[in-house]
Amino acid sequence: MSSTDFDIITIGGGLGGASLAKVMAEHGAQVLVLESETTFKDRVRGEAMVSWGVNEAKELGIYSNLRDAGGWDVEFLEVSLEAGKPVRRQLRSTTNPSEPRFNFYHPDIQESLLQAASDAGAVIQRGARVRHLRLGDSHVVVATVAGVEKEFTARLVVGADGRYSRARGWGGFQVSENPESTFCAGLLFQGMTAPDDTTHNFRIFEKSLNALLFPQRSGMVRAYLCYPMAWGEQLSADKDIRRFINWSVEAGTPKGYFEGAVPAGPLASFKSASTWVEHPYRDGVALIGDAAGATDPMWGQGLSLTLRDVRVLRDHLLGEWDWAKSGHAYAEEHDRYFTVCNTVQAWHERLLVETGQEANALRARVFQLWQLDPTRRLDTFASGPDHLIDESVRRRFFGEDW
Numbered sequence: 001m002s003s004t005d006f007d008i009i010t011i012g013g014g015l016g017g018a019s020l021a022k023v024m025a026e027h028g029a030q031v032l033v034l035e036s037e038t039t040f041k042d043r044v045r046g047e048a049m050v051s052w053g054v055n056e057a058k059e060l061g062i063y064s065n066l067r068d069a070g071g072w073d074v075e076f077l078e079v080s081l082e083a084g085k086p087v088r089r090q091l092r093s094t095t096n097p098s099e100p101r102f103n104f105y106h107p108d109i110q111e112s113l114l115q116a117a118s119d120a121g122a123v124i125q126r127g128a129r130v131r132h133l134r135l136g137d138s139h140v141v142v143a144t145v146a147g148v149e150k151e152f153t154a155r156l157v158v159g160a161d162g163r164y165s166r167a168r169g170w171g172g173f174q175v176s177e178n179p180e181s182t183f184c185a186g187l188l189f190q191g192m193t194a195p196d197d198t199t200h201n202f203r204i205f206e207k208s209l210n211a212l213l214f215p216q217r218s219g220m221v222r223a224y225l226c227y228p229m230a231w232g233e234q235l236s237a238d239k240d241i242r243r244f245i246n247w248s249v250e251a252g253t254p255k256g257y258f259e260g261a262v263p264a265g266p267l268a269s270f271k272s273a274s275t276w277v278e279h280p281y282r283d284g285v286a287l288i289g290d291a292a293g294a295t296d297p298m299w300g301q302g303l304s305l306t307l308r309d310v311r312v313l314r315d316h317l318l319g320e321w322d323w324a325k326s327g328h329a330y331a332e333e334h335d336r337y338f339t340v341c342n343t344v345q346a347w348h349e350r351l352l353v354e355t356g357q358e359a360n361a362l363r364a365r366v367f368q369l370w371q372l373d374p375t376r377r378l379d380t381f382a383s384g385p386d387h388l389i390d391e392s393v394r395r396r397f398f399g400e401d402w
């Protein structure tokens with residue numbers, strides 16, 4: 001093997017690429033991570049992992065890395081609808097697996113996981129922007145490293161380059177997308193007085209406004225605001241911070257939480273429609289994480305799905321010498337659990353995001369039925385996508401069987 005010849009090359013060293021590099025290097029694979037950033041900064045990415053993702057992190061053996069990078073447990077979730085009394089849920093005792101949420105600062109976990117991958121024996125090339133992929137018996141990945149074009153070859157190339165993945169195009173994958181209706185804006189605050197042990201969700205149906213607060217200890221809080229695209233405003237940069245706060249308060253966030261709080265990062269907003277690839281493996285290229293499928297950030301599934309991808313791909317690669325078979329087996333599983341998340345997300349959007357009289361009537365009926373029989377609602381977003389979704393489940397969810 002020449003110095004540029006690897007078993008696996010990951011395009012991207014985010015949560016997906018770095019975790020896969022670590023776990024495969026631990027099993028003796030020669031892994032190269034090509035990551036374009038030399039230092040990680042706040043890109044307004046996921047920092048709140050739901051309970052089923054915590055279990056994935058433990059299964060992968062990266063949980064201690066996330067904790068060492070400042071990750072910490074958030075035991076409670078409070079949901080306040082229509083500025084009403086919040087409903088408080090203790091996550092550890094009500095989720096399967098029994099785990100709380102886990103929050104962290106995204107740039108810190110990226111650093112920590114790349115270091116862990118390097119410690120496990122993976123080669124990490126920072127400042128390496130992948131430009132192209134030539135598919136053949138051994139794939140050639142072309143990257144610019146410190147201004148110089150270099151080529152690296154591998155048996156398996158893994159596209160782990162995020163929600164705007166170019167690896168998808170180079171690998172010949174088709175991207176599907178849900179219709180877009182919402183922007184999701186995010187901003188990190190310091191000096192916020194929201195409690196440290198609770199994730200907050202405030203929702204006003206009439207305006208289709210949804211505000212979320214993810215505490216990161218000592219007054220640091222990642223705040224998100226989801227609002228209709230029809231408003232024609234994509235909040236970004238300092239000029240829009242006042243509007244971000246005002247709309248968050250309109251959604252029900254107590255005004256007092258923002259008093260004395262100052263921004264500690266950039267304000268950015270994203271189109272929140274899901275994008276995904278059917279069967280994210282072909283001809284020696286596998287896609288993982290957001291490159292394979294990115295759900296609407298409002299439902300907080302991205303980090304957990306990324307770790308599920310890493311675990312499933314790892315298990316198939318370790319269990320089968322023929323990596324084409326492993327890739328197809330991974331892709332089949334991906335299609336199943338991603339479809340569950342995406343479908344349950346669409347059902348929740350119909351129920352919680354749509355406005356108007358019909359939507360109000362649907363909510364009134366469904367919430368009443370859910371109170372009578374809580375098993376009608378689905379706990380996918382907290383407990384994971386390992387359940388059936390068929391017509392009978394859908395009818396029970398919407399109370400159409402009543």
Ligand SMILES: Cc1cc2nc3c(=O)[nH]c(=O)nc-3n(C[C@H](O)[C@H](O)[C@H](O)COP(=O)(O)OP(=O)(O)OC[C@H]3O[C@@H](n4cnc5c(N)ncnc54)[C@H](O)[C@@H]3O)c2cc1C
Nearest residue numbers: 012014015016036045046130161162289290297300302303
């Ligand atoms: C606003 C917002 C809020 C979110 N909130 C949550 C949340 O609360 N909970 C949750 O679970 N998820 C959330 N997510 C989703 C979560 O951030 C993603 O699912 C997760 O970061 C995906 O990890 P990844 O490794 O696939 O991609 P990324 O984290 O995007 O990493 C991709 C990496 O690839 C590198 N890269 C890209 N192109 C190239 C190239 N050509 N060459 C070399 N390197 C390249 C990038 O620099 C980056 O480091 C949110 C997302 C957004 C946008």
